[in-house]
Amino acid sequence: xxxxxxxxxxxxxxxxxxxxxxxxxxxxxxxxxxxxxxxxxxxxxxxxxxxxxxxxxxxxxxxxxxxxxxxxx
Numbered sequence: 001x002x003x004x005x006x007x008x009x010x011x012x013x014x015x016x017x018x019x020x021x022x023x024x025x026x027x028x029x030x031x032x033x034x035x036x037x038x039x040x041x042x043x044x045x046x047x048x049x050x051x052x053x054x055x056x057x058x059x060x061x062x063x064x065x066x067x068x069x070x071x072x073x
Contacts, residue, residue, distance in 0.1 A: 013058055018048050020065045021072060033067075041065040 022044050024033035029040035048063040055061055
């Protein structure tokens with residue numbers, strides 16, 4: 001049985017979920033994607049974290065990135 005750590009979120013906090021689906025075959029991701037599965041999604045999540053890093057202190061941003069080779073239906 002593992003212990004779970006919960007962090008309290010103040011009542012006046014807004015949680016922003018940033019969802020991105022990328023194609024690992026795009027020129028900007030293909031080299032990393034060829035070496036490790038999921039690396040393109042991790043790279044994009046890091047970009048989104050940097051992009052939204054200056055959000056007001058009462059906001060929490062959580063990037064969610066996924067990879068797809070085709071349309072999502």
